[in-house]
Amino acid sequence: MRILQIVLLAGLPAVLGAQQLSFDASTNAVKFSDAAPEGEVAGVATNSKGDIFVYTRTGHPTITIGTARPFAHGGSRLYQFDRTGKFIREIGKDSYGFEVAEQVRVDPQDNVWVVDQMSSMVIKFDANGRVALLLGRKSEAERVPAAPLDAPGRAGRGGGAPGAGQQSDVFQRPSDVAWDAAGNIYVADGLGPNARIAKFDRNGKFIKSWGSKGTANGQFNTVHGIAIDAKGDVYVADAGNKRIQVFDADGNFKSQITNIGTPSALCMTSGPHQYLYSSNSNPPNDIDSGGEIYKLELDGKIAGQFGKAGKSLKEFGTTNAIDCRRESELLIGEIGNWRVQKVMLKK
Amino acid sequence: MRPALLVVALSALTAVPLGAQSKAKATGVPEIPYDSVPNFIKMPADLYLGESMGVATNSKGHFFVFTRSATTRLFEFDQNGNYVREIGAGNYGFEFAHSVRVDPEDNIWVVDEGTNMVIKFNPAGRVIMVIGHRPEAVAGATTTVNVPVVPAEKYTLGRPTDVAWDQQGNIFVSDGYVNNRVVKYDKNGRFIAQVGSEKAGNGKEQLNLPHGIAVDAKGNVYVADRSNHRLQVFDNDLKFKASYDNIGDSWTVCVSPGPHQYLFTSNSNPNGNGPGTWDITGEIYKMELDGTILGRFGHASKQPGGFQVVHMMDCRNPDQIFVAEIESWRVQKLMLKPQLARTAGTK
Numbered sequence: 290m291r292i293l294q295i296v297l298l299a300g301l302p303a304v305l306g307a308q309q310l311s312f313d314a315s316t317n318a319v320k321f322s323d324a325a326p327e328g329e330v331a332g333v334a335t336n337s338k339g340d341i342f343v344y345t346r347t348g349h350p351t352i353t354i355g356t357a358r359p360f361a362h363g364g365s366r367l368y369q370f371d372r373t374g375k376f377i378r379e380i381g382k383d384s385y386g387f388e389v390a391e392q393v394r395v396d397p398q399d400n401v402w403v404v405d406q407m408s409s410m411v412i413k414f415d416a417n418g419r420v421a422l423l424l425g426r427k428s429e430a431e432r433v434p435a436a437p438l439d440a441p442g443r444a445g446r447g448g449g450a451p452g453a454g455q456q457s458d459v460f461q462r463p464s465d466v467a468w469d470a471a472g473n474i475y476v477a478d479g480l481g482p483n484a485r486i487a488k489f490d491r492n493g494k495f496i497k498s499w500g501s502k503g504t505a506n507g508q509f510n511t512v513h514g515i516a517i518d519a520k521g522d523v524y525v526a527d528a529g530n531k532r533i534q535v536f537d538a539d540g541n542f543k544s545q546i547t548n549i550g551t552p553s554a555l556c557m558t559s560g561p562h563q564y565l566y567s568s569n570s571n572p573p574n575d576i577d578s579g580g581e582i583y584k585l586e587l588d589g590k591i592a593g594q595f596g597k598a599g600k601s602l603k604e605f606g607t608t609n610a611i612d613c614r615r616e617s618e619l620l621i622g623e624i625g626n627w628r629v630q631k632v633m634l635k636k
Numbered sequence: 637m638r639p640a641l642l643v644v645a646l647s648a649l650t651a652v653p654l655g656a657q658s659k660a661k662a663t664g665v666p667e668i669p670y671d672s673v674p675n676f677i678k679m680p681a682d683l684y685l686g687e688s689m690g691v692a693t694n695s696k697g698h699f700f701v702f703t704r705s706a707t708t709r710l711f712e713f714d715q716n717g718n719y720v721r722e723i724g725a726g727n728y729g730f731e732f733a734h735s736v737r738v739d740p741e742d743n744i745w746v747v748d749e750g751t752n753m754v755i756k757f758n759p760a761g762r763v764i765m766v767i768g769h770r771p772e773a774v775a776g777a778t779t780t781v782n783v784p785v786v787p788a789e790k791y792t793l794g795r796p797t798d799v800a801w802d803q804q805g806n807i808f809v810s811d812g813y814v815n816n817r818v819v820k821y822d823k824n825g826r827f828i829a830q831v832g833s834e835k836a837g838n839g840k841e842q843l844n845l846p847h848g849i850a851v852d853a854k855g856n857v858y859v860a861d862r863s864n865h866r867l868q869v870f871d872n873d874l875k876f877k878a879s880y881d882n883i884g885d886s887w888t889v890c891v892s893p894g895p896h897q898y899l900f901t902s903n904s905n906p907n908g909n910g911p912g913t914w915d916i917t918g919e920i921y922k923m924e925l926d927g928t929i930l931g932r933f934g935h936a937s938k939q940p941g942g943f944q945v946v947h948m949m950d951c952r953n954p955d956q957i958f959v960a961e962i963e964s965w966r967v968q969k970l971m972l973k974p975q976l977a978r979t980a981g982t983k
Contacts (some may be wrong), residue, residue, distance in 0.1 A: 327763040328728040329770075347728040349707060350773035364728075364773050389774045407774040435776020462774060573769035574792045576826065600765055600825040627728075627766050 310584065310593035311635045314603045318620055318631035319343055319370045325379065328366070332393030332403070332610045333622035333629050336416075339372030341612075341620065342380075342401050343629060344393035350407075358430035365390035367403060369418075380418040386410040386427055391480075392465045392514075392610060402466050404476075409460040411476055422493050424476065425460045438462070438481060458495035460487070465515045465555070467523070469538055475523060477515040484509040486525060486540065499540030504530055506542040514555035518563055518587055526552035526567065533567060533589075546589035550579055554622070556611035563587055564616060568608040571598035573625045580605045582621070584634075595634065600626055657909055658865045659916035660884035666975055668922060668931040670957075672941040673969040676717040677701075683719065685711075688960035690736035690746070690948045691967050694759070699950065699958060701967055702736035702746050710736065710746060717969070723761040729753040729770060735798040735848075735948060747809070749795040754809055767809065767825050768793040784834035788815045790827035794834070798848045798888070798948075802855040802872060810846040810859060818846055818859055820874055831874035838864050840876040848888035848948070852897050852925055860886035860901065867901050869927075880927045884917060888947060891925070892954040898930070899923040900957065902946040905936040907963060918943050920957070922972075931975055938964055 319341055321327045328347025335341050350364030365387040367380045380401065381387060388407035395401055400421060401414045408427035415421040461481030468474055472491030478484075478498075485500035500509045510529025517523050521538040533546040533555070546552075550569025558564045564584055571579040580598025582605070583591055596605050606625025613619050617634040679685065686705035693699040697715035700723070702708070708730040712720040723744065724730055732750025739745060743764070744757040751770040758764045768791065784794050794814025801807055805823035817832030832843040848860035855872035866881040867889060880886075884903030892898045905918040918936025920943075923929050934943045944964035951957055957970045 321762060323725060323761075326724070326726050326728075345728075346770075346772075348726045349728075349731065352777055359777075361773070389772060406772075431776055433777045435778055438775060574789045576791060625766075625769065627763055 307583070307591045308593040310595040312595050312603070313633045313635070315631045315633075316602065316628050317374055319368070319374045319629045320376060322376055325366075325368045325370075325376045327627045329390070329624040329627055330610070330622035330629055331365075331390035331406075331624060333620045334393045334395045334401075334610070334612050335614045335620065336395045336399045336401070337397075338399075340377070341370040341372070341374070341629070342393050342395060343368045343370065343622070344390040344403055346390045346624075350388065352431060352433065355430070359433050360429075361388060361407070361431045364388050364407075365405065367393065367401070367414075378418070380414055381412070381420075384412070386412050386423075388427075391463065394466055396468055404463050404466050406462045406464065406480060409463060409479075411460070411463060411466050411474075424458070424474070424489065424493055425463065457498075458487070458489070464513050465526075467515045467517045469517050469521045469523075470519070473538070475515055475517065477512045477525065479512055484512060486512065486515065486523065486536070488540070497540065499536070506534070506545065507536075507540075509534075513553045514567075516555040516557040516565060518557055518565075519559075522587075524555060524557070524565060526555050528553055533565075544589070546585065549583045549585070549591070550581070554608050554611045556613040556619075558613045558616045560616070564592060564613075566611045566613050566619065568605070568611060568621075570608045571606070571625070573607045576600065576604075576606060576625070580608070582608065582611065582619075582632075595632070602630075605630070657905055657913045657917040658884045658903070660903055660919070660921075661882040662921075662929050665921070665929050665932045668933040668975055669973040670933050670970045671973070673717075673971065674940065676969045677713060677967055678717050678719060680719050683711075685965050685967065687733075687962045687965055688947065688967050689733040689962065691950050691958045691960035692736045692738045692744075692948075693950050693952045693958065694738045694742045694744075695740075696742075699967075700736050700738065700744055701960065702733040703965075704733050707731075708733040708748065708750070710744070721761070723757060724755070724763075727755070727763075729755045729766065731770075734796070737799055739801050745799050747796050747799050749797065749812060752793045752796060754793070754796060754799050754807075765825055767791070767807070767821065768796065784814045786834055788817060788830070788834040790819075790830075793819075797846065798860075800849045800851045800857070802851045803853060804855075806872075808849055808851060808857055810849040813845060816843045816846060818843065818849060818857065818870070818874060829874050831870055831876075836863070840868075840879070841870075841874075843868065848886070850889045850891040850899070852891050852899075853893075856925070858889045858891060858899060860889045862887055878927060880923070883921045883923075883929070884919075887945075888949060890949040890951040890957075892951040894954075897925055898951070898954045899925050900949050900951050900954075902943075902949060902959075904946045905943070906945050918946075920946065920949065920959075922954070933970070933972065934959075940966075940968065 328345035332344035386408040391406035392404040399416045411424040413422035460478040463479040465477040474489040476487045484502040487498040513528040514526035523536045553570035554568040556566045576598045610622030619632040621630045690702035734749040735747035754767040756765040796812040798810045807821040816836040820828045836844040845863040847862040857870040867886040869878040887904035890900040914936035945962040948960045
């Protein structure tokens with residue numbers, strides 16, 4: 290009987306009785322083309338003009354043979370579309386740091402920031418698409434066969450013991466980036482063993498980091514997304530611990546939000562009444578549970594939820610990014626469905 | 637226990653090595669005369685076919701070739717063999733071509749065994765659905781390519797080989813070199829059922845390298861069960877119906893449309909075998925759906941008109957067969973002629 294209960298519960302949404310938000314959706318927010326081919330949409334973000342940036346896993350991740358070491362390159366591209374979804378240009382074509390797309394965000398000055406999970410770099414492009422700031426450094430070469438993803442001391446991916454939350458300005462599979470009002474930079478680091486948030490000043494000078502692998506307050510188990518509210522509090526999607534942790538700007542633990550499944554993509558709305566969106570993303574190998582997105586008050590109260598996992602319209606496949614510049618008109622980046630879905634929440 | 641072990645040991649000793657060829661048991665099969673259209677495909681300068689893994693026609697008579705050149709590429713040609721365009725250049729899911737098929741709405745589906753993906757393009761050539769998930773490059777290059785996930789997951793393919801649909805739009809995927817199963821998904825890509833598993837076997841509802849698949853108008857499923865030297869037939873729920881084991885190694889299958897459907901299967905002739913093997917393999921069989929053999933055509937040869945490892949057939953017109961060959965890097969269009977002396981079918 291007990292086993293039966295567990296089986297039944299596993300198929301249910303994380304929260305029973307949360308208000309279902311009705312919505313429409315479309316898949317024509319951006320128009321892919323031969324010049325900008327489809328791929329796994331890891332990141333999607335808008336700038337102040339409504340232009341849409343998509344960081345996608347596309348093309349061919351490639352290993353070439355060199356001086357006793359194999360070198361990896363390629364596999365991701367950054368596109369810019371206008372507000373009608375028309376492709377405008379590609380940014381960072383053939384960039385050294387583009388390998389496995391993880392996230393793109395646009396800051397208040399319309400700079401475009403890219404987070405790459407494999408090169409372990411955060412790259413800031415100015416509004417003209419030129420590189421303005423670099424955080425982290427790409428591994429010089431790859432090991433073949435591959436070293437385990439969570440092995441300590443992997444070249445270029447930071448050192449230290451797994452889970453140590455090393456104090457360093459290099460990353461191991463970073464997942465997201467955010468800024469506070471002063472322009473300080475916060476990097477979620479990340480999907481690898483580091484399990485920490487790294488903080489830099491606006492010029493890229495490393496200030497501090499906090500967190501290590503674990504389940505206690507202030508510890509993380511797969512840091513997936515990050516968002517900062519107008520007061521400067523930092524919201525971290527602690528996916529492996531199925532919670533969002535809230536910190537002040539110095540990394541002091543304040544509170545946590547649970548009962549929202551496995552938080553993955555986060556987005557903080559602007560304006561006088563801020564909301565936090567959080568996705569309970571399904572893994573790519575399972576579209577039969579989860580997948581819904583929550584709209585949260587900043588105190589953690591659930592304002593509503595929408596969607597579920599799947600491949601059809603109004604379903605989501607491994608959501609990895611949410612853009613919420615407009616509170617009720619969201620852009621959802623889906624890894625599993627190779628698309629950007631526009632969600633229009635009804636009042 | 638001990639006799640069972642002995643059987644296992646013996647079967648391991650007598651197992652046919654990969655690439656071995658089987659002489660068909662059927663004898664006295666009438667020959668179907670045919671011509672190969674000379675110089676049918678006209679390639680533009682500086683464009684080449686590589687190993688031709690898949691060929692499929694659409695309702696307008698255009699045909700598509702999925703080929704392994706320096707990168708895996710998908711080309712479209714018109715009914716006269718003139719080059720029209722490339723589809724999916726730089727696609728993230730293109731790594732190692734295996735199959736292309738066109739559904740009744742003229743959508744183009746490719747199966748890539750290097751990325752474990754099935755990708756559906758609309759007639760305009762844009763991606764509208766994907767099944768499976770490419771292993772992420774961040775995990776690096778591994779040396780294990782043949783280890784299945786145990787048990788096989790619903791949405792994780794293991795070097796899939798082919799795709800087909802029934803009249804309701806349900807999707808059938810033969811999967812493949814790592815798994816040994818056929819998976820049925822609904823038209824939206826949601827898992828329904830499977831036959832076989834990650835384990836190879838030669839029982840009625842087991843498979844050993846399911847390498848090609850086709851579905852008839854009633855929804856019955858025909859599977860080229862290559863390493864079991866047979867063609868297995870399942871009903872629409874993937875329950876066993878019949879086994880045709882007299883046609884050599886079924887490498888690929890095709891079912892023609894129309895009120896009277898025919899089944900084609902190829903006893904292809906891979907390399908790596910001793911002298912004399914060309915004499916006993918390389919032919920294609922034309923059959924009734926019930927397994928009655930109507931005739932055979934073709935023979936192993938590297939010259940035009942002969943076959944050098946037929947990997948896929950298109951039989952939209954059962955008297956005009958397109959064949960894609962791996963080891964001659966070509967696609968031929970065959971015009972079948974009426975059989976001179978109509979002999980009784982062989983079962």
